[in-house]
Amino acid sequence: MKDALSKDSPKTKTKKVLRHLAGNNSSLNKVRRSLEFHYALIKQLRLKYKLKENKKKVSHAVIGSVIRKYKALSYIRSEIGIRNPSKDDRMKKKGTTIKRMRVDVHQYFERDDNSRITTGVCPTVTKLEDKRQKRLLLDTIENLYEKYRREAKEAISFTTFWRLKPFWVKQKTEKERETCLCKTCENLTFMAIVLYKHKVIKTFNIEVLVTQVVCNPNNKDCMFGNCSSCKEKQVETNIEDFNTEMSWNRWKTEKGKRTFKNGEIKEVTVPKKTQENGSLGHLMDRFHDDLWIKG
Ligand SMILES: [Zn+2]
Ligand SMILES: [Zn+2]
Structure with a gap:
């Protein structure tokens, strides 16, 4: 009106x-x-x-x-x-309160009793070009909020608490409890399963295999491939003949054409499962190439 x-x-x-x-x-x-x-x-x-x-x-x-x-x-x-200048002041004051709270809440979420860093192959989260090491919450967000309220100096609502959570601290999803389903991890798993079947490695669990190629999965440098002592560390293997012929699956992306509802034809990339063949030595190289791209 x-x-x-x-x-x-x-x-x-x-x-x-x-x-x-x-x-x-x-x-x-x-x-x-x-x-x-x-x-x-x-x-x-x-x-x-x-x-x-x-x-x-x-x-x-x-x-x-x-x-x-x-x-x-x-x-x-x-x-x-x-x-209204006094209202501006109030808004400014509110802004600094939020800033201070954000620091407190971030520190709280990053504490080792509230979250842990991930040990998977994909340990990072990027948002607006800000690359961070992913952490997983160790308790439900409700419990963490209750605990924070008991510790905090100032009152905070659940909504604000949740909103101030750093983006790299995540709740475990059903997927993360099992395995990561990204292309890199799936390709690694395809190779690991074949190696496991040939008794070359003792497990096809990628998280366990990752721990074999780093000094310490809790060390950021190791997980980011910046540590000189484990940069080229290899998984524990039992290899009799490097020339054994192997075949394994691999996701590749292919350019394809797709017709949309309005009749428009656009070029899209589609994932396609392919089969690769090669010697065991070649497979081991491919496997480590992928494993070393940690993050
Ligand atoms: Zn992954
Ligand atoms: Zn290291």
Whole structure:
């Protein structure tokens, strides 16, 4: 209602306000005239206030004891667009509170009694080019909230607590409890299963195999492939003949064409399961190539 009114001219506004009043006597004309003047004045002040050099003058002129007496302070502020400095302060204060809380909540979530870093092949999460090491919560978010409330100096709502959680700290999903289903991990699993069947390795659990090629799965450098002592570490194997012929599955992406509902044909990439063949030595190389791309 107010928005629709503000687009109108002072004359139209007045007409709209008065449209339900019948008659055309002189007192109605007086009301009309006063209202038109009111809207014209507001409009003029608003236009003046828009210029930077006028801001102080205009607010000085319109804010005073009369306006206060008639309790029209917030009305005149919103009509002319004058910012409320005390409200700005409050917002600023709220901003710093949130900032401080964010630091506290981040520290809390990253503590080793509340979350742990992942030991899978994909230990990182990236959001807006910010690459972080993924951590998994050790308890339900409800329990962690209750615990935080008991420890925290200031009150915090559950919603704020949840909103301030760092994006790299995640709840375990059903998938993560089992295995990662990304392309890299699935390809690793295809190779691991074949190696396991040929009794080359003792397990096809990728998480366990990852721990064999790093000094310490809790060390960020090792997991990111930046540690010189484990950069080229290999999994424990039992190999009799490197030339044994092997074949394994691998996901590849292929360019394909897809027809959309509106008849448009677009090029898309589609994953395709392919079969690869090669010697055991070659397979081991491929396997380690993929395993070393940790993150
Ligand atoms: Zn993965
Ligand atoms: Zn290392």
